[in-house]
Amino acid sequence: MKGLYLVEPLVAFYSFASFLVYPLIQQYVYRRLWQELTNTTYPVSDNTSRCDPSNTSSHHEEVQKAASLFSLYTELFSMIPSLAVTLILVAYSDQRGRKITIILPLIGSLFYALSFLAVSFFELDLYLLIVSTFISALFGGSGTFLGGCFSYIADLCEDGQQKTLRMAGVDMVIGLLSGVASLSTGYFLQAAGFNWPFFTSALFQCFNLLYAVFILEETLQRPPDDPLDGSPRRTAMRQLACGVYQLFAGASRRRNILLVLLLLLFSSFSFANMGGLSMITLYELNQPLCWTEILIGYGSALSTTVFLTSFVGVTVFSRCGVPDLVIILMGILSVMAGMTLVAFAKTTLMMFLVRLPMLLAIMPFPVLRSMMSKIVSKNEQGVWGCWEWKKVKKPRRRRPSSLERKVSLGTRTTILPSPETGGLEWEDWKPCVGFECYRKMDKH
Structure with a gap:
């Protein structure tokens, strides 16, 4: 049977399956810790009963502290190995094909969903x-x-307009199905409990894996191995290591210090921003809000609007000539104001309104990447592709490598590049939201 060159079904089912589970994970952990620490049944039918001031046996702070530590351990044990594996896979896929970067994460996602289902169904540790x-x-x-999916599409589309239209369709699929899944999680949980959402997610991931293995065709032909040059994997990793070394070896001390400071600023802001957002669900479950699963679903869906508003903010401020440092400062203040108001939000209405000050929270990411790109030489942009792109003026068109397209996604941060000030036209470097960036990258 002849295979297909369509990754859109994969992205659709993956987005729905993933966002069907993400809002439920912290709720499940919170409920299990509640039962273990309080020796009482979690009040599912009426969440406000556990927040009754007269209930002297409640241990809200103890449960919230345990849930926060559990979330921290989970993030640490997932982020570090995932980023390392991403670096290896994207270097390997340039020589051995794109499907490996699609199939292996699907195996991990299926194992993840089945693990949650087993722990929930059998009430394991x-x-x-x-x-x-x-x-x-x-x-x-x-x-x-x-x-891997966007690199797969870039390999197939030679015409720029076709590539733009197809990636725009994938972008739309991601936003639509992730929003639908976030909104439906509360109703699904209320009607069927945790087991059925986890089972549904695992079912979609299993279908995805079968499609990727047996139906999806490979876009790159595997080159013959060169016995004199070592294994392809060793060659790819050697090139990656040499590129990272050259990024710092040939520059002045002042430039390296500036680059390290920008990296520290980017990392610390990302840690504070994403880490703070992950704690909001725990706050919503606890006093004084005591949100139900349905309200948490609505709040999660509303939080996704920050990517659109940050895109508008970068666009407007860049057109008005606002300095980069001012844009970064506004984004940092946006996060600070939003997180501060979250701490004082005591009603449901206020908790929804605190999303307003955080509408510009993503703006520092693109500007910091742009600043780091400006202090890196042009021949180092391939290694630096995980942070930013810079146009190299050559008459020959070059297809970007998968490393340049994919590594930045490993940080779980949406990329919003801002326009370069030295030599790029505005139409080539309009700020972009999410995976729109990859369409602009593939033009160069």
């Missing part, structure tokens, strides 16, 4: 989820999968 998170991260993360 809760900390087995941390082990399953680490094992699934060894297969790559969502950044590896989505980056």
